[in-house]
Amino acid sequence: MVALSAFKLQPSGQAGNPDHSKRRGRNQQVKNPHRAVCYIGGLGRQSFKIVTRGGLEWLECGGLARFPWLLHAFSTRRGGVSKGAARGLNLGLIPSDSPANVHKNRRRLFTKLGAENFALASLRQTHSSHIYRAVGKTPGEPEYHLSGYAAPKLTHNRAPAGDALMTDEPGILLSVRVADCLPILLVDPRRRAVAAVHAGWRGALARIVEETVGVMRQVFGSDPRYLRAAVGPGIRACCYEVSEDVVAAFCGRFVRGEKYFRALPPQNPSDAIATRYPLLFLSKEPPGHLADRLPAAHLDLVAVTKDQLQSAGLRASNIHVAEFCTACRTDLFFSHRKEGARTGRMMAVIGIKAGTGD
Numbered sequence: 001m002v003a004l005s006a007f008k009l010q011p012s013g014q015a016g017n018p019d020h021s022k023r024r025g026r027n028q029q030v031k032n033p034h035r036a037v038c039y040i041g042g043l044g045r046q047s048f049k050i051v052t053r054g055g056l057e058w059l060e061c062g063g064l065a066r067f068p069w070l071l072h073a074f075s076t077r078r079g080g081v082s083k084g085a086a087r088g089l090n091l092g093l094i095p096s097d098s099p100a101n102v103h104k105n106r107r108r109l110f111t112k113l114g115a116e117n118f119a120l121a122s123l124r125q126t127h128s129s130h131i132y133r134a135v136g137k138t139p140g141e142p143e144y145h146l147s148g149y150a151a152p153k154l155t156h157n158r159a160p161a162g163d164a165l166m167t168d169e170p171g172i173l174l175s176v177r178v179a180d181c182l183p184i185l186l187v188d189p190r191r192r193a194v195a196a197v198h199a200g201w202r203g204a205l206a207r208i209v210e211e212t213v214g215v216m217r218q219v220f221g222s223d224p225r226y227l228r229a230a231v232g233p234g235i236r237a238c239c240y241e242v243s244e245d246v247v248a249a250f251c252g253r254f255v256r257g258e259k260y261f262r263a264l265p266p267q268n269p270s271d272a273i274a275t276r277y278p279l280l281f282l283s284k285e286p287p288g289h290l291a292d293r294l295p296a297a298h299l300d301l302v303a304v305t306k307d308q309l310q311s312a313g314l315r316a317s318n319i320h321v322a323e324f325c326t327a328c329r330t331d332l333f334f335s336h337r338k339e340g341a342r343t344g345r346m347m348a349v350i351g352i353k354a355g356t357g358d
């Protein structure tokens with residue numbers, strides 16, 4: 001049991017989500033919500049922008065767009081043919097949308113990105129720390145090699161279970177699907193290798209992004225000092241209330257793990273009732289203990305990710321963070337937490353263009 005009252009209360013505008021306009025002062029309002037801002041001083045430049053093309057919108061990171069041999073995007077929900085709960089540009093094969101819609105959406109996006117001839121590499125995401133290298137031995141069908149094993153894990157276009165992909169081969173489009181979890185794209189400009197990582201709290205706890213950098217070093221000879229990281233839109237501390245089990249898990253795994261949490265008013269309705277009517281709950285709690293339960297713990301996944309990237313050897317100035325909270329901005333993104341399991345899925349994609357040897 002971890003006492004949540006031990007957390008230092010920080011305004012989420014500083015710690016968790018600068019895009020959360022409700023918690024901002026009048027003078028700090030974001031005039032243009034599409035303009036991404038730097039997450040914390042010392043991190044990468046204000047380099048994310050929304051690209052609009054053919055009715056679709058996606059985010060591009062300037063720190064990655066500078067490499068002409070590279071192709072990448074973080075999709076939004078804008079554009080697309082899906083209706084209902086997954087309305088917009090749903091890119092995940094989920095029960096609340098038809099496969100025909102998803103394939104149409106994917107085709108539209110990949111065509112607009114110039115990736116229509118790439119072989120799509122994707123995984124059955126399980127919040128694990130399994131990392132695969134995608135290789136394109138069969139045209140149109142990547143093979144997946146689990147890190148540490150030379151033999152392919154699975155072939156015939158069946159996505160294996162895992163949460164990070166990497167490749168150094170042109171023509172393969174690495175993808176991760178998200179709706180609140182963080183999508184992280186990594187680029188080694190020297191070795192021309194790329195990676196895509198899916199990290200929610202379980203992946204962060206398993207240090208998946210740190211391990212991915214480690215495997216890139218091992219497989220491609222990457223020097224982390226020169227790696228670039230782009231952290232896409234995800235749920236931020238303002239909206240990411242977690243249970244005390246999650247707090248305990250992080251505090252058990254990381255030195256000073258409590259620094260990744262903010263004490264904020266609870267979002268759980270039952271806790272809200274407890275806040276408003278504490279006398280109703282006094283009979284269930286020992287005297288004096290109710291107050292300790294009132295603040296809720298909110299996880300700052302970006303802070304965990306940033307620490308892990310730096311711990312793996314990346315320079316802070318090479319870590320770029322898109323300043324959007326998916327749960328605050330359901331006009332722009334899908335949010336599992338805010339909208340439920342039937343909502344759509346976005347995709348972060350990255351690939352090396354063929355025929356760009358110089």
Ligand SMILES: [Zn+2]
Pocket residue numbers: 017020236237238239325326327328
């Ligand atoms: Zn939020």
